[in-house]
Amino acid sequence: MIPKYLIAAAGAVALALGTPAVIAQDKGSQDKSKQASAKKGSSLSKEDQLFVKHMGAADMAEVEAGKIASQKASNPEVKKYAEKMVQEHTKMLEEGKQLAQKKGITEPPQVDSKHRENLKDLQAKSGDDFDREYITQMVQDHEGALNLVQKAAKDAKDPDIKAHAQKGEPHIKAHLDEARKLRASLNASAGGTAKRSDKK
Numbered sequence: 001m002i003p004k005y006l007i008a009a010a011g012a013v014a015l016a017l018g019t020p021a022v023i024a025q026d027k028g029s030q031d032k033s034k035q036a037s038a039k040k041g042s043s044l045s046k047e048d049q050l051f052v053k054h055m056g057a058a059d060m061a062e063v064e065a066g067k068i069a070s071q072k073a074s075n076p077e078v079k080k081y082a083e084k085m086v087q088e089h090t091k092m093l094e095e096g097k098q099l100a101q102k103k104g105i106t107e108p109p110q111v112d113s114k115h116r117e118n119l120k121d122l123q124a125k126s127g128d129d130f131d132r133e134y135i136t137q138m139v140q141d142h143e144g145a146l147n148l149v150q151k152a153a154k155d156a157k158d159p160d161i162k163a164h165a166q167k168g169e170p171h172i173k174a175h176l177d178e179a180r181k182l183r184a185s186l187n188a189s190a191g192g193t194a195k196r197s198d199k200k
Contacts, residue, residue: 044103048161051152052100055168056109058145059093061118064111068122069134078131081182085138085175092168099164128190135183142176
């Protein structure tokens with residue numbers, strides 16, 4: 001007959017040996033849960049991820065161009081527009097960054113090569129030439145941004161991204177309308193100057 005103290009000791013050893021395995025199993029389950037959670041956070045479609053990145057890049061470009069124009073613009077209306085672009089696109093950029101973080105997109109927005117070239121062109125110009133170049137860029141940029149948000153507002157699979165696009169659309173439309181009016185005004189002014197020069 002096996003003494004009771006040996007049975008009790010064997011049970012204690014078995015319990016002691018079993019505990020690390022249980023802890024390891026729990027830890028493994030926790031790790032898998034964390035990985036699944038992280039994966040879930042970034043499980044956007046490729047198109048949705050591209051929308052968030054492209055909008056961030058566009059907002060950043062508008063802010064940078066606006067900063068240049070708020071210093072270099074000679075026309076007071078162009079300067080006022082530039083300051084508005086810095087203010088409103090900074091807000092849109094921050095909202096986009098928060099959305100990207102929420103969705104697990106860690107790559108920060110960057111100005112693309114096309115917009116970097118545009119910024120160089122702006123730096124090289126001055127006076128009326130600068131004003132016209134800046135406003136021309138604003139018309140083109142906001143046309144592209146409007147197409148982007150309209151597509152996302154319609155086709156985005158993620159509801160938060162769809163809502164972000166829908167929220168941004170009226171603001172971008174307003175920016176585009178204002179830029180087109182300024183472009184027409186600057187072109188008319190340039191035409192009037194040319195006519196006066198012809199008469200001399």
